[in-house]
Amino acid sequence: xxxxxxxxxxxxxxxxxxxxxxxxxxMAMSEEKLAQLLSDLHMAEAYVEGETESIRDSLAKKYTVxxxxxxxxxxxxxxxxxxxxxxxxxxxxxxxxKVTFQVEKRDSLLQLQKKN
Numbered sequence: 001x002x003x004x005x006x007x008x009x010x011x012x013x014x015x016x017x018x019x020x021x022x023x024x025x026x027m028a029m030s031e032e033k034l035a036q037l038l039s040d041l042h043m044a045e046a047y048v049e050g051e052t053e054s055i056r057d058s059l060a061k062k063y064t065v066x067x068x069x070x071x072x073x074x075x076x077x078x079x080x081x082x083x084x085x086x087x088x089x090x091x092x093x094x095x096x097x098k099v100t101f102q103v104e105k106r107d108s109l110l111q112l113q114k115k116n
Contacts, residue, residue, distance in 0.1 A: 026080065026081065026083075026084030026085075027081055027084060027085075028073070028077035028078070028080050028081045029071075029073055029077065029081060031091075031094070031095050031098065032098070033071060033073075034081060034095055035095050035096075035098035035099050035102060036071065036102065037067060037068075037071045037073060037078070038095070038096070038099045039099045039102040039103050039106070040067045040070070040071070041063075041064065041067055042099065042103055043103065043106060044060065044063035044064070044067060045060065047059075047063075048060050048063070
């Protein structure tokens with residue numbers, strides 16, 4: 001009888017471990033790295049916002065390529081991670097809280113630099 005429980009417990013632990021590994025494998029990068037990448041993308045987007053459409057699109061594409069390169073991430077890895085996070089809104093919200101903090105911090109530093 002005890003052996004049957006051990007067998008069931010072993011199957012349960014194996015199944016749980018497999019599911020956990022699959023869950024974590026959707027993130028091609030750490031939350032911190034993703035937050036840094038997203039904050040760079042949002043800053044670049046804000047920078048090109050005032051440009052005409054044709055200039056804005058070409059600059060945005062150029063900056064996006066540079067940002068992915070800076071962070072050592074491919075567009076496919078980014079898309080996979082964002083797709084995975086889209087199905088986990090609470091985790092996505094946590095990442096975006098980090099993004100918001102980083103963008104606000106950069107903005108504050110820029111405002112201080114302008115004053116000096």
